[in-house]
Amino acid sequence: QQQVKQSxxxxxxxxxxxxxxxxxxxxxxxxxxxxxxQFPGKGPALLIAIRPDVSEKxxxxxxxxFNKSAKQxxxxxxxxxxxxxxxxxxxxxxxxGTSGSRLTFGEGTQLTVNP
Amino acid sequence: xxxxxxxxxxLIKTRGQQVTLSCSPISGHRSVSWYQQTPGQxxxxxxxxxxxxxxxxxxxxxxxxxxxxxNSRSEMNVSTLELGxxxxxxxxxxxxxxxxxxxxxxxxxxx
Numbered sequence: 230q231q232q233v234k235q236s237x238x239x240x241x242x243x244x245x246x247x248x249x250x251x252x253x254x255x256x257x258x259x260x261x262x263x264x265x266x267q268f269p270g271k272g273p274a275l276l277i278a279i280r281p282d283v284s285e286k287x288x289x290x291x292x293x294x295f296n297k298s299a300k301q302x303x304x305x306x307x308x309x310x311x312x313x314x315x316x317x318x319x320x321x322x323x324x325x326g327t328s329g330s331r332l333t334f335g336e337g338t339q340l341t342v343n344p
Numbered sequence: 345x346x347x348x349x350x351x352x353x354x355l356i357k358t359r360g361q362q363v364t365l366s367c368s369p370i371s372g373h374r375s376v377s378w379y380q381q382t383p384g385q386x387x388x389x390x391x392x393x394x395x396x397x398x399x400x401x402x403x404x405x406x407x408x409x410x411x412x413x414x415n416s417r418s419e420m421n422v423s424t425l426e427l428g429x430x431x432x433x434x435x436x437x438x439x440x441x442x443x444x445x446x447x448x449x450x451x452x453x454x455x
Binding site for chain 1 (some may be wrong): 369375377379386387389393394399434442443444445447448449
């Protein structure tokens with residue numbers, strides 16, 4: 230019930246292409262879905278997040294698509310750049326009264342953008 | 345605004361020893377969470393503190409403990425270290441539910 234499944238495990242994209250990472254969750258109490266970007270030797274950095282009352286959120290080249298009925302959400306990186314090469318994690322958090330700020334993370338996707 | 349600060353950045357300890365890690369959250373953030381990151385298990389939630397009280401706890405043995413001080417700074421302690429405790433330990437601070445900002449982590453190696 231607490232799991233978040235992420236795919237693919239690794240992804241190679243050409244510069245200028247679109248990177249797509251998918252996540253699925255089980256617990257319907259989750260109501261906050263962030264994505265994190267992590268570079269080697271660094272902590273995860275909050276990239277973009279969405280709540281289930283909207284189906285899409287866009288910030289620059291990064292877009293989250295959210296499908297509440299399917300319990301799935303995805304990250305799209307448009308015009309992917311070599312500097313986007315990193316590990317991406319999806320996560321989910323429940324209502325504040327029940328789980329505070331506890332995040333359940335997906336397994337991670339290692340993105341490589343070739344020049 | 346300064347980010348989340350974790351000290352030390354690197355630690356090498358021997359099996360059986362204990363270790364204390366420190367975290368200073370972003371100013372104004374009252375929630376501090378701890379996570380363990382390993383290649384095999386990914387990012388696993390350890391516990392969360394809010395206003396000096398443990399609000400949430402993950403599935404880790406009692407050897408893992410923490411506390412939070414009145415200034416929101418937090419410490420995490422691991423007693424009787426095992427080789428499997430080698431990991432990157434991450435601290436995150438939050439102002440709003442779920443919106444967590446991570447420090448750079450403490451790399452613990454148990455030999």
